[in-house]
Amino acid sequence: GCNPLAETGRSKLQNQRAVLNQQILRAVRMRAGAENLLRATTNNKVREQVLLELSFVNSDLQILKEELEGLNISVEVYQNAEETFSIPLVPLGLKETKDVDFTLPLKDFILEHYSQDSSEYEDEIADLMDLRQACRTPSRDEAGIEMLISYFLQLGFVENRFFPPTRHIGVLFTWYDSFTGVPVCQQNLLLEKASVLFNIGALYTQIGTRCNRQTQAGLENAVDAFQKAAGVLSYLKETFTHTPSYDMSPAMLNVLVKMMLAQARECVFEQIGLSGIRNEFFTLVKMTQEVAKVGEVYMLVNTAMNQEPVKENIPYSWSKLAQIKSDHYRALAHYFLATILCDHELQAGDDEDQQEKALSQLYDCVPEGLMLLAVLKDKVQRKQLGKAHLRKAIVYHEEALRVCGLCKKLRNIEVLQEVLTAAHKRSLLKYAQQETEDDFLSLIQAPDILSKTEHKVETIAPQFSKVKVKDFFHKLGPLTVFSAKQRWTAPRTICLHHEAGELGFSLKGGSPVQVYCLDPVCAAASAGLKEGDYIVSVGGLDCKWLGVNEVLEKLRSVREQPLELEVISCQDTAASLHSKSATYSMGMQKTYSLICLAMDEDKIDQTKKAPLKLPFLSWGTKNRQKAASTLCLPSAVAGSSQIKKKLSPFTLLNTESSLY
Numbered sequence: 001g002c003n004p005l006a007e008t009g010r011s012k013l014q015n016q017r018a019v020l021n022q023q024i025l026r027a028v029r030m031r032a033g034a035e036n037l038l039r040a041t042t043n044n045k046v047r048e049q050v051l052l053e054l055s056f057v058n059s060d061l062q063i064l065k066e067e068l069e070g071l072n073i074s075v076e077v078y079q080n081a082e083e084t085f086s087i088p089l090v091p092l093g094l095k096e097t098k099d100v101d102f103t104l105p106l107k108d109f110i111l112e113h114y115s116q117d118s119s120e121y122e123d124e125i126a127d128l129m130d131l132r133q134a135c136r137t138p139s140r141d142e143a144g145i146e147m148l149i150s151y152f153l154q155l156g157f158v159e160n161r162f163f164p165p166t167r168h169i170g171v172l173f174t175w176y177d178s179f180t181g182v183p184v185c186q187q188n189l190l191l192e193k194a195s196v197l198f199n200i201g202a203l204y205t206q207i208g209t210r211c212n213r214q215t216q217a218g219l220e221n222a223v224d225a226f227q228k229a230a231g232v233l234s235y236l237k238e239t240f241t242h243t244p245s246y247d248m249s250p251a252m253l254n255v256l257v258k259m260m261l262a263q264a265r266e267c268v269f270e271q272i273g274l275s276g277i278r279n280e281f282f283t284l285v286k287m288t289q290e291v292a293k294v295g296e297v298y299m300l301v302n303t304a305m306n307q308e309p310v311k312e313n314i315p316y317s318w319s320k321l322a323q324i325k326s327d328h329y330r331a332l333a334h335y336f337l338a339t340i341l342c343d344h345e346l347q348a349g350d351d352e353d354q355q356e357k358a359l360s361q362l363y364d365c366v367p368e369g370l371m372l373l374a375v376l377k378d379k380v381q382r383k384q385l386g387k388a389h390l391r392k393a394i395v396y397h398e399e400a401l402r403v404c405g406l407c408k409k410l411r412n413i414e415v416l417q418e419v420l421t422a423a424h425k426r427s428l429l430k431y432a433q434q435e436t437e438d439d440f441l442s443l444i445q446a447p448d449i450l451s452k453t454e455h456k457v458e459t460i461a462p463q464f465s466k467v468k469v470k471d472f473f474h475k476l477g478p479l480t481v482f483s484a485k486q487r488w489t490a491p492r493t494i495c496l497h498h499e500a501g502e503l504g505f506s507l508k509g510g511s512p513v514q515v516y517c518l519d520p521v522c523a524a525a526s527a528g529l530k531e532g533d534y535i536v537s538v539g540g541l542d543c544k545w546l547g548v549n550e551v552l553e554k555l556r557s558v559r560e561q562p563l564e565l566e567v568i569s570c571q572d573t574a575a576s577l578h579s580k581s582a583t584y585s586m587g588m589q590k591t592y593s594l595i596c597l598a599m600d601e602d603k604i605d606q607t608k609k610a611p612l613k614l615p616f617l618s619w620g621t622k623n624r625q626k627a628a629s630t631l632c633l634p635s636a637v638a639g640s641s642q643i644k645k646k647l648s649p650f651t652l653l654n655t656e657s658s659l660y
Helices: 009-040 044-072 103-113 118-134 142-162 189-210 216-239 250-272 281-305 316-343 352-360 372-377 379-406 414-433 548-556 594-598 649-654
Strands: 173-176 183-186 492-496 506-508 514-516 534-538 563-568 591-593 632-634
Touching (some): 009 044, 103 142, 118 142, 142 189, 173 189, 183 189, 189 216, 216 250, 281 316, 316 379, 316 414, 352 372, 372 379, 379 414, 506 548, 514 534, 534 548
Antiparallel strands (some): 492 563, 506 514, 534 563, 591 632
């Protein structure tokens, strides 16, 4: 990752975001405490003081929210450093997170679950923590994307290795909302994976905004980056459907996908006109349709941003910028069409049918009393309709300038003001060049322009398979066998003696190999070897990744000498469900699994209500005991009546220990 202390514009913004997140967290905690006190007290004097404090805290939160919005609209920092005359594009800021220490939880799990010396995995745990730390400050290029993807894939290995579906191991992940600054804390690794995916999409947007939009290659890279960003965010929306963070909710992600595709469409239009727009009839027709398409998609983005529940959390300046771009590009469409009508009179050698067909594709309906072929042939009607389009272009330009002037954040973006002003002046100049007509037809309204494009813009799904990642905890063995879902006995040592060159058993399977066809009277069976055991070590050499032929070769190479095997047996999880199993988590009291309690249906009390579900957010330590394991109930306390609840196996489907 990049140096987090580097004095770059982007790092300064991220540092400011981290500071704001902490301030918002403190303010939210103060507000929660004040609201609790307000509900608890009946003293009028105390209530007045609490209400006054709440007003101060709420105003402070509003100010912090506006400051965070200012960071989200600081688009100049992310643009290309070279001089440009283009409307800025909007990037997404990276989500901030707190440090996570994997050391003790993973070492304890390795010792408890895999029965291995956890000190041998200190380097691997350190590598995982270093990779996570580096992902907080990724470089703004393909190397940064590859690093984030590698961590995301590594989390898949970690989840299968160390996160069993029935309990938590004590690792708490905290991520801050990109728009509200509110933290979300979960012991579920899926929150970590979803947040990393969001940052991959955000980094793609930052790469897209950084591209040089004055070159063909730069615009192609920008289009590709925004399409990939939309693909990652769309994948996030479809894969993680119940994220407790506003910025990753399905409604918000849907808006962000639309915004990224709109920006890709904008870059496509700039790419078409980069070499210059020829003042030719059919060329201008195509440009009119393309720019009308840009205005249309931004209008849809603006509409989506103003819908509930997105409206409350999307930055106000983003919504206004989408509205400005919609008006600006629709104004350009009317300007191009006015140029067609005013500058290109029908000549003797022109194809009337082709021009009429091209012009008809721009209109859904024409003003009453006008025929397109007659408009093409009549100089006066051409100019009248052209002036009507110019008037509409000027109205759109003035609306874009008005909205830009009303938004404080956008008003301070100089290049935006310059582009809008230049386009407005160009339309005014074009209108002034036309001769004044005094007949009533000069008051006709310009019809709306139909959009059309020949360039496809769509999401590009993330290609995770292109990034090759090696499991940090490869030494634990093949993931299909050695995972958190399967439980094993501790390794047993079997002293093996050859009997007339025969082993007394056969081997099968891939890695690791499994014992089968065991002779019950052979020496290996007498030494404790069982049917179905997995061989993990031969003569002190690890063989979890060896196949049948390799293990047999090691066994036969010993000849008449005694040989020590280490084997493990798979525990029957189905049988163990019928007995109450005690578990410990983070120093909490002894608890019993709901699955076990569900089996005791003959001891059920029908009169008790089910406990309330825990909320997603946990601000303090008061709920720590409950949050330790949402799949478990406290054991009975001595001297108190035991409470038994009727639970079915389907009860587990309704627990909130998992986000998804």
